[in-house]
Amino acid sequence: MSVAGLGRVTRETVSGLPREFWWLWTSTLVNRLGAFVATFMALYLTLDRGYSASYAGLVAALHGLGGVVSSLGAGVMTDRFGRRPTMLVAQVSTAVSVAVLGFMVQPLAIAAVAFVVGMASNASRPAVQAMIADIVRPEDRVRAFSLNYWAINLGFAVSSAGAGFVAEYSYLAGFVGEAAMTLVCAVVVFMKVPESRPGKAASTVPNASAASRKDDGVRLGTVLRDGRFMGVVGLSFVIALIFQQGYVGLPVAMGTDGFSSSDFGTAIAVNGVLIVVLQIPVTRFIQSRDPRRLLIVSSVLAGYGFGLTAFAGSVAVYALTICVWTVGEMVNAPVQNGLVVQLSPAHGRGRYQGVYSLSWAAAALVAPLMSGVVIDRFGAEWLWGMCAVLGTVAALGYRLLMRNLPQSGGTPVVTVESGSVAMEAEGEAGTDAGTDADAEAGAGARAGRGPAVERTV
Incomplete structure (x- = not known):
C-alpha cells in the first residue's frame, strides 16, 4: 500500500466518530503511556528489593486477584452511579495506590498494596467500554x-x-511517574468527558418513553443467567488463556531452550510493533466483514499461532509465530468487544462489561499456573499443542453461539451535543457487531433465556 493510500485509509478509519470518543481515547493513551507497575513489578521486587522469584510471583498473582475482585464491583458502579464517576474514582485510586506502592518496603505491605493497585487499575475498564x-x-x-x-x-x-530507562535510574521514579500520568488521565475525563449512562440521558429527554426512564431491573444474576452472553464470556476466557501465554509461557519456554531475556524481548517486540503499525489498516479491513467469520478465524490464528511455537528453534522463527497470533489478536479484540455490546441492553452495559472483564482477569490468574505445570511436567511442546486445541474449541464455540444472532436493530445511542446529553434512535446497524438492546431482548426471549438485560478493554 502506498503512503497516500495508507493516509486515505487512516483518515477514513478515524473519521466520523464523536468528539467525546476522542477525549476518551486520549485518556486511554495517557493512561497506558504511564504504565510501569504491570511491566516492571517482577524486576523491581527481585532486582531492586532483593525478594525471591516466588514472592514476586505471589505479588503478581495478588495484583491479578485484585482485578478479578474489582471487575464485578466496577460493573455495578458503572450502571448505578455512572461511567464518568466510576472512571474518576478508579483513576484517582490507582494514582494514589501506585504512588504508595513505590514507598512500601515490608513484604506484607507490598503484597497488600499490590492487591489494591490491581483492584483500582482494573476498575475503569467496564466504564470505558460501556461509555464507548x-x-x-x-x-x-x-x-x-x-x-x-x-x-x-x-x-x-x-x-x-521509556520506563526501562527510568527503571535504570530509579524504580521509585517509575511509580511516581505512573501515578502522575494516571492523574492526568483523570483530569482529562473530568474536564472533557461527559456522563453517558442511558438511564440519566433518558431522564433528560421530555419525549423519552416511560420504559426508557425506568430501571430495567438488570442485576448481576440477570447477567449470569444470560446463556448466550455467558457462553461468550467462557470463550473469552479460553482466548485470554491463549494470549496470556505470550507473556507467561513463551518467556519460560524460550529460557528453557537456552535463549536470553533479550532474545525474548526482541521476539515479543514484534507483537507491539505489528499492532501499532497494522491496527488501523486491519480495522479498515474488518469493519465491513462478518463478525462470525472474523471471530472464528481469529481463534484459529491465535491457537495455531501458538501451536507453531513447538517448531521454533531460533529467534526469527519465534518472531514469525508471534506474527501469526498477533494478527488473531488484532482481529479478535475489537470484534469480540462489539459482540459483547450487541448482547447487552443499554441499561446493563456496566454489569455485562464487568463480567466480561472478569474473564480476562481470571485468565491472568490461571495462565501462569497452567503454563508452569504443563511445562514442568510434560514440556513446552504440550503447552503449545494445548493452545492449538483451545483455539479450535473457541472457533467451534463461536460458530455455535453466533447462529441466528440478529444483525440489525434500533439501539438507543447516547450523543452529546453542546455539553448536553440526548438520546437518539438508531436505525439499521447493517452487518456490524453492534445492535440494539430491544432487538437483543427479543432475541433473548426467542433463545429461551428470558428477558435480556446488557455488555465490554
Whole structure:
C-alpha cells in the first residue's frame, strides 16, 4: 500500500466518530503511556528489593486477584452511579495506590498494596467500554473498539521503552511517574468527558418513553443467567488463556531452550510493533466483514499461532509465530468487544462489561499456573499443542453461539451535543457487531433465556 493510500485509509478509519470518543481515547493513551507497575513489578521486587522469584510471583498473582475482585464491583458502579464517576474514582485510586506502592518496603505491605493497585487499575475498564458503546453508533463500534485497543498498545509500546530507562535510574521514579500520568488521565475525563449512562440521558429527554426512564431491573444474576452472553464470556476466557501465554509461557519456554531475556524481548517486540503499525489498516479491513467469520478465524490464528511455537528453534522463527497470533489478536479484540455490546441492553452495559472483564482477569490468574505445570511436567511442546486445541474449541464455540444472532436493530445511542446529553434512535446497524438492546431482548426471549438485560478493554 502506498503512503497516500495508507493516509486515505487512516483518515477514513478515524473519521466520523464523536468528539467525546476522542477525549476518551486520549485518556486511554495517557493512561497506558504511564504504565510501569504491570511491566516492571517482577524486576523491581527481585532486582531492586532483593525478594525471591516466588514472592514476586505471589505479588503478581495478588495484583491479578485484585482485578478479578474489582471487575464485578466496577460493573455495578458503572450502571448505578455512572461511567464518568466510576472512571474518576478508579483513576484517582490507582494514582494514589501506585504512588504508595513505590514507598512500601515490608513484604506484607507490598503484597497488600499490590492487591489494591490491581483492584483500582482494573476498575475503569467496564466504564470505558460501556461509555464507548453509549456514545458511538452501532455501525462504528467495532472501529471505535479497535482504535481504543490501538491506543492501549501504542501507549504500552512507548511506555515500555521509556520506563526501562527510568527503571535504570530509579524504580521509585517509575511509580511516581505512573501515578502522575494516571492523574492526568483523570483530569482529562473530568474536564472533557461527559456522563453517558442511558438511564440519566433518558431522564433528560421530555419525549423519552416511560420504559426508557425506568430501571430495567438488570442485576448481576440477570447477567449470569444470560446463556448466550455467558457462553461468550467462557470463550473469552479460553482466548485470554491463549494470549496470556505470550507473556507467561513463551518467556519460560524460550529460557528453557537456552535463549536470553533479550532474545525474548526482541521476539515479543514484534507483537507491539505489528499492532501499532497494522491496527488501523486491519480495522479498515474488518469493519465491513462478518463478525462470525472474523471471530472464528481469529481463534484459529491465535491457537495455531501458538501451536507453531513447538517448531521454533531460533529467534526469527519465534518472531514469525508471534506474527501469526498477533494478527488473531488484532482481529479478535475489537470484534469480540462489539459482540459483547450487541448482547447487552443499554441499561446493563456496566454489569455485562464487568463480567466480561472478569474473564480476562481470571485468565491472568490461571495462565501462569497452567503454563508452569504443563511445562514442568510434560514440556513446552504440550503447552503449545494445548493452545492449538483451545483455539479450535473457541472457533467451534463461536460458530455455535453466533447462529441466528440478529444483525440489525434500533439501539438507543447516547450523543452529546453542546455539553448536553440526548438520546437518539438508531436505525439499521447493517452487518456490524453492534445492535440494539430491544432487538437483543427479543432475541433473548426467542433463545429461551428470558428477558435480556446488557455488555465490554
